[in-house]
Amino acid sequence: METVVGVEVNDEAKFEDSTVAKTISEYSSPKQIADPVMYKLVRVEGDGRLVPATDDEVMEVGNLLEADKSEMHFVADTGQTVGCTTNKCLLQSENPEVDAEKSNPQFDMGVDTGKSNARVEEIVPPFARSSNDSRSNESGSLGECLNPLSGLIECGSSTSAVCTSSKPEFPKLKGEICLDKLSVKELHETFKATFGRETSVKDKQWLKRRIAMGLTNSCEVTTTTFVIKDNKVVKKGKEEGCRIVDGTLAKDLVVESMNENCGGSPKGHSNQEEKNPLNISAPRLRNLSSEDDCASEDLQIEKRAAKRVRKPTRRYIEELSEVESREYSGKLISSVKNSGHGQLSPRSRVRPVQNVQSDGRPVVTRRDSLGGSGVQVPYVSRVRRGRPRENFMAFMKLQPSGMGMAAKLVKKALCVRGPRPDNERGNSLFKARPAHRWIQPPLIAESKKDKQYLERKTAELEEEVDLKHEDSSEDNSDDNIVTVPTAKGGMRRKHHRPWTLSEVVKLVDGVATHGAGRWSEIKRLAFASYSYRTSVDLKDKWRNLLRASFAQLPAEKGMQNSRKHASLPIPAPILLRVRQLAEKQAQVPQNLSSSKFAGFSGRNVHETRSGYL
DNA sequence: TTTAGGG
DNA sequence: CCCTAAA
Structure with a gap:
């Protein structure tokens, strides 16, 4: 929701909560920051307010800085402050409303990967701005710093003195360079010459852009031809980028080129932006976002390739607003x-x-x-789309009277209890659910809603019926009617059916033979008779099994069965098998083990294997 | 439709 | 489990 940004503040900091704010100067060598002013970490809220950062953030940023001190091109000699450069460096936006590029996974970078190999040098496309602008901590000046227009226009011509000392050295670069004509390999060389390190990114556009940024020391990426003389860029070929006068056009151009070059989502961001009424503050930070976006390194690109990204789901957005x-x-x-x-x-x-x-x-x-x-x-609900449920006939047969189906359904729906009055489950079901899941239809109304409701009801009733018929040997532990609180305190019943051991075994078998991920196949083959388990359910269960199996690892000794929830504890052998399968299929999440699989303490596959095989 | 992931 | 984005 916020943006973490390093902002330089004067000693008489305006933040009242000085306990929260920490200086970051301790993370940087004195040589790099000569100016005695304090650097404080703040967040930029969606509305532009600056809020002191929490200790955690400070620490993380500290790591970030620590990670690559040596490459920070802070302006030391002149005593100039790093101003915007620092800001940009630390900028980390998580606010979908502010962030025009929210769907881009690269925003998870920044702070998070401070420990990784993120290069500060990369994260800081030095912005050619007068340092005076950044002398204050007012959001106004910050905004100005980040203004895409000022950046775009100024960077082309007046890469000013502030940044001179932070220019990259490119001793190997001579003469004229036309990035457009270079091969990937040549681009790699140029990249290395420009940044002094190699990159594994093979995206030509990206490379060109990075190099252009490096060479011009700016965000200006439309220039692709440079003339190098005395280790300086003395001339640029085209200057299309700066010819643009119209502000909006310029902005859009920047955004677009960013998207394109950074391999961002091909979807029309700008479209969405326009549609988003909440995106008010986006323009100011847009360029910034793009910067950050592009600054993030190979890692992102690789990451993106590895794991498909999701833009925030509707639900997510909804819950927020x-x-x-x-x-x-x-x-x-x-x-x-x-x-x-x-x-x-x-x-x-x-x-x-x-x-x-x-x-x-x-x-x-x-x-x-x-x-x-x-x-x-x-709108069509998932239920209506046909989540596999039991055969309707089962329900039909249960009905003793000649009453019409619809009538019965309505009757049931309105809590006029039909047959099976003694069914515990049924009773608790209705007790536990004072509010019906679907909108109460007006009795007469013949609308779609009505139909929806009936179908929904039908599905639920079918399930009840089926539960009754099911061999209750394994799952007669009723009372599995779990209700989950909803946003407004209401309760929604998860229609829950505990997994039986045999189901679990089937699932594990299925994964063993077909591989994890082939849920529909497993479902079709191994779960043909379990109509109530969808492939999604299988997937979810497998996920849980994984979690369980790895969560148990560290404490394999003591608490074997101390699962608190009533759900049947999965026998250790099965968990072991799950684990082995997971390892075999390289499903073990190597990095996020700690966060996602609580308890699975960071050991990697091999260690695990050696320890337990 | 199926799969992957977040909630 | 549910919901939804991606594929």
Whole structure:
């Protein structure tokens, strides 16, 4: 949500909470920062406010700095301050609203990977700005620093004195260089000459851009031809970038080229931006974001290749912005109230992004595959789309009377209990769920909602039926009706069916034979008779098994079965097998073990293997 | 539709 | 488990 930024403040810091703020100067050698002023860590909130950073952030940034002190091109000799350079260096945005490039995974970099091989030199595309601007900690000047326009325009012509000493040395570069004509290999050489190190990135655009940035000491990346003389860039070929007068055009150009060159998501960011009413502060930071974006290194690119990225889900966004959510549910609430059928289903609140058409039908905006403007389509829940459920006939047979199906469903739905009054599960089911999951339909209404509701109900009832029929030898532990709190304190029932041991074994077998990830296959072959387990369920279960198996590793001795939750403890042998499978299939998350698999303390596959095989 | 991941 | 983005 915030941006961490290094900002230089005067001694009479304006922040009241001086206990939080720490100087970062201790992380840098005195030689590098000659100016005695204090450097404090602050965050930049979405609205531009500066807020003192937490200790954790300070530490992390400290690591970042520590990681690559030697390469920091701080301006030392002149006693000039690093000003914007520092800012940019430490900038770390996690705010989707501020961040025009949110979907780009590279933003997870910065602080996080401070320990990694991130190069400060790379993260700091030196900005040619007068240091005076950054002498204050007011957001205004910060904004100016980051203004894409000023950056774009000034950088071309007046790479000013401030940055002279931070120019890269490129003794090997001579004469004219036209990046466009260089091969990847040559670009690599040029890169090395420019930055003094190698890169593994093979993206030509990226290389050109990085080099251009390095050579011009600026963000200006449209120039691709340079003339090197006396170790200085004395002339540039084209200067298209700076010819642009129109501000907005210029900005967009920058953004676009960034996207393109950095291998950013091909989706139309600008489109989304425009559509996002919350993105007010984006323009100011946009260039900045792009900088950060591009500054992140090979790592990102490799990372992106390795793991597919997700842009924040709707749900995620929704949960963050209650405003929208209220707007939507507000309408629903009123309609529900009018219908006189009680509470609003928590579930309906979970879909705030949907719009409500004039006819009251929920719709959701979908983007067509070309990223064009969204199309409004009726919203269809996953249930309706056909999450595999038990055969409808099972339910039919259960019904003794000749009552029509629909009527029964409605009856049930309205809590007029049908047959099976003594079923514990059934009772608790209804008890535990004061509010129905779907919107209460007006009785007469024949709308889609109604149908939706019925179908939903049907699915649930089917499940109940099935539960009753199931060999309850293994799963008669009812009381698995878990409710999870929803955003507004309502309760939503997870319709939960415990995994039986045999299911788990089947799953493990399946993974063993087909490999993890072939969930649909496993489902089809091994779980053909378990219609209630979807491939997604298999996947989830496997994930849990993985987690469990590795979580148990460190404490293999003492607490074998001290699983608190009532869910059946998975026998150690099975967990072991899971572990082995995971290792064999290289599923072991090497790096995020600590965060994601709590307890699996950072040991790598090999250590694990040697220890337990 | 299926898979991957976040919640 | 649920939900949704990506593929």
